[in-house]
Structures are given as structure tokens and as C-alpha cells.
Amino acid sequence: MSLRTALPALCGYRRIRLTNSYVRSQKCSSYAHFQSCSADVNNIDSQNVKAITNTWIRRLQEESVPEADLSVKFITEHVLGKERTRDCDGKENDQNLTKEEARKINELCLQRLQRVPVQYIIGEWEFRYLTLKMMPPVFIPRPETEELVDVVAKHHSLADSKSDKFSFLEVGCGSGAICIKVMQRTIKCRMKRSQVFRNALCDDKAAQNSCLAFFILKFKDLIYFHSYFINFYLLDDASAFIAAATTCVAIDKNEVAVSLTRENANRCNVSDRIVLHRTDVRSVLPLLGSTKFDAIISNPPYIPEQDMALLQPEISRHEDAQALYGGRDGLDVVKDILRVSPAILKPNRLSSVWLEVDISHPELIDQWINSHDLGLKYSATFNDFTQRPRFCHIIRK
Amino acid sequence: MFRQILKGLKEVVNHGGPTFRRQRLPIIVNQVRLSSSLISTLEPHLKNIVKQHEQMTDRLSVTEGDIPSASEHRTLSKQIAKLSPIVQLSNKIETKEKEIKDLDELISEIGGELGKFAEEEKREALNDIKKLEDELLKALIPQDDDDENSAILELRAGTGGKEASLFTQEMFIMYQRFAAYKKWKFEVLNISKSDNSGLKFETGVHRVQRVPLTETLGRVHTSTMTVAVLPQPEEVDVVINPDDLKIDTFRSSGAGGQHVNKTDSAVRITHLPTGVVVGCQEDRSQIKNKSKALRVLRTRLYDIQRQQVESERTEARRKQIGSGERSEKIRTYNFPQGRVTDHRIGLTAHGLELFLEGEGKLHDMIVALQSQHEAEALQQLTSQYNDGEKRAS
Numbered sequence: 001m002s003l004r005t006a007l008p009a010l011c012g013y014r015r016i017r018l019t020n021s022y023v024r025s026q027k028c029s030s031y032a033h034f035q036s037c038s039a040d041v042n043n044i045d046s047q048n049v050k051a052i053t054n055t056w057i058r059r060l061q062e063e064s065v066p067e068a069d070l071s072v073k074f075i076t077e078h079v080l081g082k083e084r085t086r087d088c089d090g091k092e093n094d095q096n097l098t099k100e101e102a103r104k105i106n107e108l109c110l111q112r113l114q115r116v117p118v119q120y121i122i123g124e125w126e127f128r129y130l131t132l133k134m135m136p137p138v139f140i141p142r143p144e145t146e147e148l149v150d151v152v153a154k155h156h157s158l159a160d161s162k163s164d165k166f167s168f169l170e171v172g173c174g175s176g177a178i179c180i181k182v183m184q185r186t187i188k189c190r191m192k193r194s195q196v197f198r199n200a201l202c203d204d205k206a207a208q209n210s211c212l213a214f215f216i217l218k219f220k221d222l223i224y225f226h227s228y229f230i231n232f233y234l235l236d237d238a239s240a241f242i243a244a245a246t247t248c249v250a251i252d253k254n255e256v257a258v259s260l261t262r263e264n265a266n267r268c269n270v271s272d273r274i275v276l277h278r279t280d281v282r283s284v285l286p287l288l289g290s291t292k293f294d295a296i297i298s299n300p301p302y303i304p305e306q307d308m309a310l311l312q313p314e315i316s317r318h319e320d321a322q323a324l325y326g327g328r329d330g331l332d333v334v335k336d337i338l339r340v341s342p343a344i345l346k347p348n349r350l351s352s353v354w355l356e357v358d359i360s361h362p363e364l365i366d367q368w369i370n371s372h373d374l375g376l377k378y379s380a381t382f383n384d385f386t387q388r389p390r391f392c393h394i395i396r397k
Numbered sequence: 398m399f400r401q402i403l404k405g406l407k408e409v410v411n412h413g414g415p416t417f418r419r420q421r422l423p424i425i426v427n428q429v430r431l432s433s434s435l436i437s438t439l440e441p442h443l444k445n446i447v448k449q450h451e452q453m454t455d456r457l458s459v460t461e462g463d464i465p466s467a468s469e470h471r472t473l474s475k476q477i478a479k480l481s482p483i484v485q486l487s488n489k490i491e492t493k494e495k496e497i498k499d500l501d502e503l504i505s506e507i508g509g510e511l512g513k514f515a516e517e518e519k520r521e522a523l524n525d526i527k528k529l530e531d532e533l534l535k536a537l538i539p540q541d542d543d544d545e546n547s548a549i550l551e552l553r554a555g556t557g558g559k560e561a562s563l564f565t566q567e568m569f570i571m572y573q574r575f576a577a578y579k580k581w582k583f584e585v586l587n588i589s590k591s592d593n594s595g596l597k598f599e600t601g602v603h604r605v606q607r608v609p610l611t612e613t614l615g616r617v618h619t620s621t622m623t624v625a626v627l628p629q630p631e632e633v634d635v636v637i638n639p640d641d642l643k644i645d646t647f648r649s650s651g652a653g654g655q656h657v658n659k660t661d662s663a664v665r666i667t668h669l670p671t672g673v674v675v676g677c678q679e680d681r682s683q684i685k686n687k688s689k690a691l692r693v694l695r696t697r698l699y700d701i702q703r704q705q706v707e708s709e710r711t712e713a714r715r716k717q718i719g720s721g722e723r724s725e726k727i728r729t730y731n732f733p734q735g736r737v738t739d740h741r742i743g744l745t746a747h748g749l750e751l752f753l754e755g756e757g758k759l760h761d762m763i764v765a766l767q768s769q770h771e772a773e774a775l776q777q778l779t780s781q782y783n784d785g786e787k788r789a790s
Binding site for chain 1: 655656658683
């Protein structure tokens with residue numbers, strides 16, 4: 001009896017709630033539209049994804065914040081998760097957010113209004129296949145740099161040196177993107193396929209391990225493939241082999257950057273292979289002692305003085321200027337690195353300095369090296385994905 | 398238990414009278430071979446498979462001189478994995494047949510009480526053979542090369558405007574749930590990593606009949622959406638020349654590098670020789686987007702290749718369901734009547750809501766399609782061999 005009366009009542013309640021939230025979302029958007037110039041954006045009290053995001057996109061566009069819709073998308077995805085963002089997308093009249101979620105989205109979008117980069121707002125960003133923590137004012141890795149890792153790994157995979165150890169110095173590690181990724185990647189490239197097959201069939205246990213390490217990385221899904229001739233009891237040694245393969249020393253002037261790199265290295269399980277120093281490249285020599293490296297890798301500050309005034313507010317207001325400003329011609333730090341590198345590079349044919357620079361720099365660097373007798377030679381320029389000269393390769397004479 | 402006893406006994410007999418048996422051998426000429434007519438028609442096919450299997454295993458075990466390359470190794474191991482169940486089954490059948498032969502000998506040798514046991518044993522063995530043969534038949538059904546691969550599921554709204562896109566969304570959720578039900582990995586950008594052996598029967602035009610949410614007068618509308626299941630090829634299956642690609646990103650203008658901080662990581666790739674364009678913007682890393690886009694491109698190119706090959710073999714493939722003929726309507730979702738009808742096998746399932754949950758009901762429908770497909774494929778296989786025999790004689 002009671003059920004019979006309760007059911008229609010419940011249905012009615014639901015209908016009322018639906019219309020209510022629909023009206024609220026309507027009111028909200030018109031409110032924002034008419035009063036947006038003076039509106040206090042905290043007043044967006046809708047609890048519907050579409051209503052909130054649309055209001056914010058319009059608001060950001062009015063203030064000519066770049067990438068308004070993408071920014072809002074990333075923020076909503078950060079708060080709700082990708083799956084829920086997609087599920088909520090279809091429904092227009094539902095009250096599909098909790099108060100807390102709506103408040104969070106509003107709060108983060110408000111930061112975007114002040115031109116805080118999205119990467120800082122959501123506290124993380126992706127570099128290649130890694131998700132790294134981002135923290136102001138540490139430099140946010142750019143997509144061009146993703147390719148630097150490829151170029152470096154490719155070159156050093158050709159290594160014919162007897163030892164499988166590869167070590168490098170990174171100058172200006174920032175969030176740690178480059179050094180972490182290079183450590184993870186070189187091992188994969190260093191094992192050439194032919195070598196793998198030779199190793200698989202020989203008796204040397206170390207060689208077999210390295211071979212297995214390669215297989216684990218390359219053919220995770222094809223178990224029957226490598227179980228064909230290798231036993232699995234070697235597995236422990238194999239992971240030890242991977243761990244020992246690449247080591248790195250990374251330096252940065254900024255204390256926050258050093259601790260951020262440490263945290264990201266921890267996240268990616270490479271912290272035992274990385275040594276961090278808070279220092280300038282000019283004063284790095286005494287810290288290193290007699291340590292020598294196969295490579296020096298850097299994405300140094302390279303923006304020339306006259307360009308600094310033209311940067312977008314996301315960069316000039318929020319990112320560390322020390323990680324961007326490269327002096328009058330943008331080459332200050334580049335020159336510092338090149339001056340110290342002969343002293344810390346191993347005397348190998350493959351030892352090299354890798355730099356990401358401004359597209360006007362490769363020529364200048366080539367000239368500068370030729371006019372200074374440092375024992376270095378400009379080897380090659382590599383293009384980025386926009387086909388413009390971006391990466392410099394310098395070797396020992 | 399009886400088997401144990403008899404085995405012991407058999408050994409005794411074996412040891413006891415080898416010469417005796419050899420003498421009697423010609424007398425036991427009655428054919429034990431009772432394999433079904435289907436299997437005997439397929440005998441040459443089977444022999445061929447066993448031979449292939451042997452050759453491939455030999456090739457793989459080469460350790461000196463001409464060592465198989467990595468890609469060869471991979472394809473060979475894959476093929477072996479595919480063939481070995483067939484070979485194993487036929488080996489099992491052979492040993493069973495031998496067993497029966499031995500039992501026959503035994504029966505005619507000893508007779509009496511023990512002979513009865515032996516006969517029972519023989520009956521059992523015959524049953525086993527039947528079962529094995531059924532399994533063998535199933536294994537012999539020609540497999541699609543891509544049944545092992547992952548698949549890219551492409552859902553598109555067809556005619557019917559907004560209603561069609563709403564329906565597409567519902568279908569997407571259904572397949573997402575189906576993937577979860579099957580415990581397949583499901584990646585959005587419509588890339589699902591799973592074996593698509595079930596999903597390939599979903600390819601085609603799906604029709605929906607209902608009163609749309611957008612309809613105010615209560616009329617029933619008919620809309621359609623299409624599903625394409627594209628097998629995702631291995632890297633070796635489609636080789637793309639990097640020079641054939643034009644890659645567009647938002648960064649192509651301006652200074653780039655440290656000068657710019659943008660979050661747009663969309664990538665668009667144009668394959669110049671074919672004009673196929675793919676894009677990806679799902680991820681925050683540009684290189685990830687690029688590799689995803691390449692994966693889709695590879696799949697598209699593979700599909701083009703496949704369709705070319707397929708059209709060359711249309712006759713042979715005509716009976717196979719759904720592949721190549723995307724224009725045909727395969728299924729109707731009738732909301733007013735709450736039913737789903739598959740037009741290929743004329744099967745109607747009631748309980749449309751449950752069907753859209755993407756679990757048991759969808760699974761049952763796919764199983765029905767699969768067995769129909771298997772039956773047709775088997776028929777085709779046997780008719781091929783029958784034709785071959787006729788031609789030969």
C-alpha cells in the first residue's frame with residue numbers, strides 16, 4: 001500500500017529535480033552571458049558538466065586566453081577522469097556532478113583565467129609515454145624535446161664499445177623528462193637484433209641475460225617466442241642487467257627542479273641510477289671529480305634577449321626565466337657547456353654533446369666552435385618534426 | 398581401471414609371442430579405420446597440414462648457417478601455434494586407431510571373458526575417436542588470418558541525423574560493455590586490443606526502429622549506423638615508408654621550442670600515395686598521438702590491402718559473413734517490439750534492453766553467427782575437395 005503511493009511520488013520528485021537543474025543550467029549560462037564582464041566566476045553553481053564547461057570556455061575566450069576549450073577539457077578530465085568526462089558528455093539536463101567536483105573545476109578554471117599553464121594547474125603532463133609531475137616554476141617540457149631522446153638513443157645504440165655501460169650528464173634537468181627517458185630508452189636500442197640472436201645461442205650467461213632483457217622489452221606479448229630457447233630462471237639477473245645499463249648525473253640551478261627530478265625519477269623507478277646536484281654548469285667540474293661521460297645532453301635556456309619580451313604570459317609570468325633566458329644571443333649556457341665538455345667527455349669516437357637550440361642557432365654554434373680551439377667538432381644538425389634545424393650534435397676532434 | 402589391466406596384459410602378450418603375432422598379422426585385415434566420411438574427404442588437406450607443420454618446425458630448429466630472421470621467426474612461430482592443435486589431434490586419432498587395432502588382435506587371440514573387456518575397451522576407443530574427429534573438424538575450419546590480431550572498432554552514425562548518432566553512442570556503450578564482459582582490453586580512440594574473432598560478425602549496417610527522444614509526435618523512425626571491425630595488423634604486415642607521410646602539427650608555424658607553451662598535441666598524418674588521412678588528439682603527448690595515428694593509418698592501409706585481395710577471391714569468400722559487404726543491413730533493433738533480429742541467420746532475440754547491456758545476449762547472438770559461419774566454411778572446404786577429386790578422376 002505504502003509502496004503504491006511512494007512510487008509515483010518518487011517519480012514526480014525526480015521529474016521536478018530534472019526540470020530544476022535544467023532551469024538552473026539555463027539560467028546559469030544566460031547569467032554568464034549577460035554579466036560575464038563583471039561576473040564573479042565563483043558564482044557558477046551548476047552541477048552539470050556541459051553547463052560548466054560551456055560557461056568556462058566562453059569566459060576564457062572572452063578574456064582571449066588561448067586554447068580555451070582544450071584547457072577546460074584537460075581540467076575536467078583531470079577532476080573527473082577521462083571515462084567519466086566522456087560518460088557525462090551526452091546528457092544535458094542532468095545534475096551529474098557533486099558539489100565538490102563542480103567547485104574543483106571552477107577553482108582550476110579560474111587559475112587558467114590568470115594564464116597559469118594547464119600543465120601547472122593539473123600538476124602533471126606527458127613526455128613521450130611517461131606521465132611526469134609538473135610544478136611551478138620548473139620548465140615544462142615541450143613536444144620538440146620528445147624527439148631529442150630518439151636522436152640520442154639512435155646514435156648511442158650504434159655503440160661498438162665493449163662495455164654495455166652508458167653514462168651521461170644532463171645540464172638543466174628541469175622536471176627530469178630527458179634524463180629519465182634517455183635512461184629508459186638507450187638499453188632497448190643498444191641491443192641490436194643480430195647481436196641478440198648470437199647471444200641467445202652462446203654459453204655466456206651474461207650475454208644470455210642481456211638477450212633476455214631485450215626480449216622482455218621487445219616481445220612482452222610473445223612468450224612462446226623467447227621461451228623457445230631461453231629458460232625463465234634467468235629472469236632476476238636480466239632485470240639486474242637492465243638496471244646496471246645506463247647511469248646519469250643531472251644538474252640544475254634551481255632547487256625546486258632538482259627535487260622535482262628526484263620525485264619523477266622515483267615515480268619511474270630509475271632513482272637508483274641517477275645522481276643529482278644543485279649547481280651551475282660553470283662550477284660542475286669540482287663536483288664531478290674524475291667522472292667521465294659518454295654524452296652530455298642538454299636543453300639549455302636558449303631564448304635570445306630580444307625575444308624575452310614577446311613570450312606568451314603563460315611562459316613569462318609562470319615559468320622560471322632562468323630556464324629560458326639564454327643571454328644576448330641566447331647562447332650563454334650553450335657556450336658554457338661546450339667549454340667544460342672536453343674535460344668531462346670520455347675520449348671515445350662516439351662521445352658527444354647533444355643540444356636542443358633555437359632554429360637560428362645551429363649555424364652560430366658551428367661558427368663559434370670553429371673559431372675557438374676546444375678540441376670539439378660540429379658533427380651534425382637534426383631537424384625536429386616541423387622539419388626545422390633544432391638539435392645539434394657535437395663530437396670530440 | 399580396465400584399461401590398466403589390459404595394458405599390462407597387452408605387454409605380456411607382446412613379449413610372449415612376437416613371432417606368433419607376426420604370423421597371424423595377415424589374417425587381421427578387417428579395416429579398423431572408421432573415420433567419418435568428412436575426415437576422409439579432407440585426408441589430403443590434413444596430410445598437407447602435417448607436412449607443413451613438420452617443415453616449419455625443422456626451419457625453426459636451424460641453429461647454424463641460415464638462421465631464420467626475427468620476423469621470419471615470429472611468423473613461423475605464429476603459424477606453428479596455429480597448426481599444432483590440428484597436428485596433435487590427428488596424432489591422437491592415429492594412436493587411438495592403433496590401440497583399436499591392438500584390441501582387435503587381442504579379441505581374436507584370447508576371446509572369452511577377457512575378450513569382452515577388450516571389446517568394451519574398443520567401444521570406448523571408438524567413441525573417443527568420434528569426439529576427437531569432431532574436434533579435428535572444428536580445428537580444420539579455415540581461420541581468418543586476422544582472428545588473432547587486435548582490432549580497431551569503428552562506429553559511425555548512418556542515416557537518421559541526431560537519432561542515428563544517439564544510437565551510435567548507445568552501440569558504443571554496448572560494445573564497451575561487451576569488451577568488459579569478455580575481459581578484453583579496450584582503449585578509446587576506438588582501439589580495442591582483443592582478439593576480434595567474435596566481433597568480426599558485427600560488421601555491417603545496424604538498423605534501429607524506435608520513437609526517438611527528439612520526436613514530439615510519437616512517430617517511429619528508422620535510422621542506421623555502421624560498424625566496421627578492422628583487424629589491427631602487426632608492424633611487419635604493413636610497411637610504411639616515412640617519406641610517404643605528411644605530418645601536420647599545430648607547431649609548424651612560429652618559433653617553436655621554448656618560445657611556445659601550448660597543450661594542443663593533435664597530430665594529423667596524410668599518406669600521400671593513397672591519400673588516406675588519419676588524426677589523433679586523444680593523448681597529451683604528441684609522440685604518443687603520432688604513434689596512435691600511425692597505428693590507425695597502418696590499419697586502414699591493411700584494410701585496403703585486404704579488400705584488394707578479397708575482391709580477387711570474392712567467389713571463395715562469398716559465403717563468409719559480412720566481410721567486404723558493408724552495405725548490407727545485418728541487424729534491426731526494434732524498440733517498440735523490444736526485439737533484435739539478425740537478418741543473416743534470421744534469428745530474433747527478445748529483451749532488447751538486456752541485449753544492449755552487451756553481455757550474455759549479445760554473446761549468444763555472436764555464438765550463433767559463429768557456428769553458422771563454421772558450418773558454411775566447412776561445407777565450402779569439403780565441396781572444394783570433392784570437386785578436386787571429381788576433376789582428378
